[in-house]
Each structure stands twice: as structure tokens, then as C-alpha cells.
Amino acid sequence: MDSVLIIQSLISGIMMGMVYALLGVGFSLTWGVMHVIHISHAAFGLLGAYLAYSLLQYFGVDPVVSAAVSVPLLFLVACGVYQLLIRPITKAKEVIVASMILTFGLAIILENVMVLIWKADPRVLTPTYASGALIVGPFYFQYPHLVGFSLSIVGITAIYLFLKKTYTGMAVRAAWQQPEATQLYGVNLYRISMITFALAVSTAGAGGISLALLNSFEPHSHNLWLIYLFLVVIVGGVGNVIGTAMAGLIIGVITGLSMAFLPYQWVNLVTFGLLMIFLIFRPHGLFKQGV
């Protein structure tokens, strides 16, 4: 087996895996902290991709720069969505089931809004570097992969530092571990949940932009992205930021190696076979659950 092919496949796989990790980290947080399985998470990511597309098409704004607009915008939108839709269902007896049904509906609404605004046509994010590559010896580091990978590293590190180093972040972690005790210390759980939810949705926006740099997208693409979200979260452990990042890397490595060694028609089988194995033998994931 050719070593160039193996290493090149690994490079692409790892970079792609990290993009899935960025998209998945917020999904993992809402699931872990709030027990909300946010099915419309990927649809918000897609919204970020569409915003980047429009900003590029009409104002020539680079997708990375557009993240500076879409991330705060999605944060605000998510605060509203939390207050209107998510907060009421946190009182439900079965929050997980209720949240899945509710956010499934929200995903359908978002998809149709995107069809109305951007039509059903497929779109491609094509900044000037869309098809370029950094060549190092015999290896090609495609610029969109590099940009997506860098965004992922920045996004995941920012979330990690927020959780570890800020008061609000520590409150989020405390709320995950001991919600009642956290409330006794005067922490407003609803406020913490709203920040967690909004933060998660904003990272989805950045993840959506990263993924859109690699593949074309359409209003229904979030359904496909959602599968990868489940994959990284289940492999990485619910609510675990570092676990999600590691899961992204592992999935990337496995996908890359599968593409180098196996017939292509087996690649998805191996990737999703991995999901099934984890669900059966290690449903809590590779890493400890929790933020």
C-alpha cells in the first residue's frame, strides 16, 4: 500500500473529523447539561452556512469573517428559541423525549424557512481559496480543509476554556454535576441553561460554515449532518468537550484509513458500524460523560 495515499487519506480524514467535532460539541453540551437532544442543532449549523453563503455572494465577505457575524447572531436567536420553546419543556416529565419531538419540528420549520429564502437549489461555498492547497512534499493540505480544521480548533478550545476558566462556565459544569446544589449556591439554572443552549447553537453556526467549505449543501443537508453529530457525541461521550474532539479525530482516522485500505463502498459501513458497536458495548462513549 502506497504510504503517500495512506498519509494523504489520514490528513483529509483528520481535518474532516475535527469539523464534525466542532459541529457536534454544542450538541453534546445541550444533551449533557440540559438533557435536551437538540435535533435542530444541525439545521442551525446549516443556517450559519447559508448566512456565510449570502455574505460571500452579495458582499464578498470571507466565510471565516462571516462567522464573526453569524456566531453572535445565532447566539441571540438561540436565546429567543430557548425562552420561547426550550424552557417550557424543561419542566416536562420526559425532557429528552419532549425535546426530541419539539426540536424535530423546529428542524422542519427551519428547513422550510431556508427553502423559502434560499430555494431548494444546492449551494457551494466558493471563497477564492476554495480549490487551492498547501503543498508540502507529496502531500496536499486543501485550504478549505485547513480553514475548517483551524475554525474547529479555535471553536473547541474556546468552549473548553469557557467551561474551565470562566465563572459562568464553571456554573454550567456544576449544573451538569449537581443541579440542586448549584441552585442552592444562588446560580440561576434557567440562565445557565439559556447560555449553554445559545453557546451550543453558535458553535453549530461555525461548524456549519466549516462543513460547507468542504461539501455542497441544500436545505435538507442538516438531516445528513445530524447523523455525524450522533456519531461524534456517542463515541466521545455525552457532554464531554475533549471527548467530542477526540471522537472527531478518531472518526477521521478511521474514515481516512478505510478510504486508503478498503473499497469505497465499505467506508460508510465501517464508520456507522463503529456507531453501532459503541451503542452496544460502550453506550456512554469512549470518554467519561460530563463537561
Place this chain on the structure above:
Amino acid sequence: MKGKRMKGFSLLMTIAVLCGLMLTVPAAAIGAGKPIVIGGSLPLTGEFAETGQWIERGMRFWAEGINAKGGLLGRPVEFKIYDDQSNVGKAVTFAEKAITVDKVDLLFGGYPGTAARAVMPVAEKHKVVYVSMGGHMKSFQQGYTYSFGAPPLMGEWWYEGFFQWLATIPANQRPKRAAVYTINNPVGLALQDSIDRWTKKLNIQVAINEKYNSPLADATSMIVKAKQMNCDIIFANGFFPDGVTTMKAAKALDYNPKAIVQGVGSVVPAWIKELGADGDFVFSGTSLYNKLNYPGNDKLNAYVKTKYNLDGYPLYFGFGYAWMQTIEQAVTGAKSLDQTKIRDWLKTHKVDTIAGPMTFDKKGLPAPINFCTQIINGKVELIWPKNIRTKEPVYPKPAWKK
């Protein structure tokens, strides 16, 4: 007496006024009886929504025209269109519903091939004529008698025109080694048929022949392999998303084969719009083309220019229109809505469509179609057959512009 005369006079006046009114009423309204309902489903949302919406637009444009001319058999036509959300199961359910619950007068063709293929046995079971793209050759080999492809979308014929053209290139200038990457579904597998036949005939070695399952997240390793094995022609037998992923990887990795042949993704308007110059010089096939010199194409092109500011109608707009043209001629020819009479008429008569004249064989198929297209300067050009060529093909493909 006077009263009786007045009554008689009033009656005469009423009749005269009514006659006068009838003269002023358009012919269409005279024949306007109960509308003819044409039903079925299209993927108006979901994965194939863009295509489904163009088919609907083409059908509605046909309906506008036929209603303005006085309708079909003197009756206006109207559609009952369900959105199957790009779901084959729903397409079958809606076909059943249209036939058995709505009791529509006619059934229209669906999309994609997987949906059409699943609806064909439903049409056969209920003995209802079904004019559509079909689901490639296998779907027409099931012995159905009520299904027609007018025109069909046949993967088996898709690259026929490309290879016929390639055969005209001097042997020493033809590609020597091919990389074939095929999406693992009925469309992709159907595309392989002509590749297998023609690569042997033209002495092109198939160095890579691999299938992949959708979604194709990354094409880097595919391109690396093709490059390493010196493949000077690549067949990317897939849809729009995998086509885009492959093209982006080919450019990023500076892979410059003599020819890139792409499945069904490169003939949708989004290919040119979204990829720009990077989408140029890609070869593909088609069963219909907006610059064909058959009656009706000019009218359709003028309409999409006014309505959508497009230079030439999109392929699936044409498909929707052509299928309805076929139904129109069959109903008019059979002078009836009796499905068996319509079927029998189609089996024995020629229809004239924007895709050309067609007669159907036992399977419900016209003679093989062998159009080859190439994207040149952001336009889909017809390069084969030679007698209807709109532009000289660009070969070998120029290197990527960095």
C-alpha cells in the same frame, strides 16, 4: 293578447341575447366541462426538490398552453400534485391515492428514477398510463405495458454520445487509462453499462473501478489514486454533491486528466452557477436539450428567459413539459380518457415532443438517445451528434486555472 305578444317578444329577445352572448364567449369556455384532473407526486421538498420544482414548472407551463387553446378533449386540465418529500415510499402511496381515492383522470411522471421505478408497477396494477423518465433499463424490462419513457432518462444510454464522439478522435489522442468512481445506486450502476462496453471497444484500460455509497464526504483519496495511476480520464458517476466534491478535490490536487465525465450532476443549472469556471469542460449525457431544433423548444426558452431570466430551459423543466406533451397527444389521438385506449394509441403512433419524434417499442421506450454535452464557458453545449452540435468540444481538458 297584448300580454301574450309581449311574452313572446321577451322570449325571442332572451334567446337573441343568449345567442349573442355565446358568440362573444371564447371557444375554450364553450368546451369547458368538468376539468380533467392529472395527479401524482413530485419531490417538491427534500433532496430532489430543485429538480422536482422544475418538473412542476414545466408541467404547469404546458397546462397554461393547453387551457389557453381550449383544453384537452375540450375540457380544462388541472393538476393534483402531492409533495412526496423526495421519499420513494411516499411517491408510491401518493400514486395509489391519486388513482384509487382521488380517481384522477391521468397520472403524471415522477422523479427521481427510484420513485418512477416504484410507481411503474402501481400504474400497471391499476392499468393507468404512466409517462415518465422511468427507472433506467431494468425498470422497462419488467413487462409493464402501461409505462412509457418520453423521453426516458436512461443511465445505460447516458454516455453513449460521449463514446461515439470519442471514437472519432484519433486513437493516439484518446485517453489510455480510466478511473471510474460510481455511486452505488441504480442510477450509478446503470451508467456503468456504456463504460464497460466502450472502454473495451476503444481499448481504454480501466485502472480503477470502484463504487461508493452516498454521502461522499471527501474525494481526496479518490483523486490521489487516479493521479498516482496516471488515469487520463475520470468518470465521476454520481449526482451534484459528489460531483462538486470530486471537482473541488481534482482542482485542489491539480489533477489534470484529458477528460472529466460526470454523471447527472453537471446538467443542473446549479453546476454552472455554483462552480463557475471550475465546472467547465465536463462531459455528460442527456436525453433532452434546450437548443434542439424541434418545435416547441424556442417557445420554452423564451418563457424561461422572461420568467426566470435563464438562457435556455433547465433539463427537468423540459422533461415535465415533454411528458405532458406525450399524454396530450395520446389522449387527443385516442379521443378518450380510457387508459387502455390511450396506451394502445401510444403503442402504435408517433408522438412529437420537444425531445424529437418518438415511437415506442414493446418496453415503452423510444429509440436510444445519444446526446453528449460539455460545459464550455459556463454553458451546457451539445457536442454530439455532430449534425446538431452547438459548439466544438474542448479536448483535452485545459489545466486548472489557479
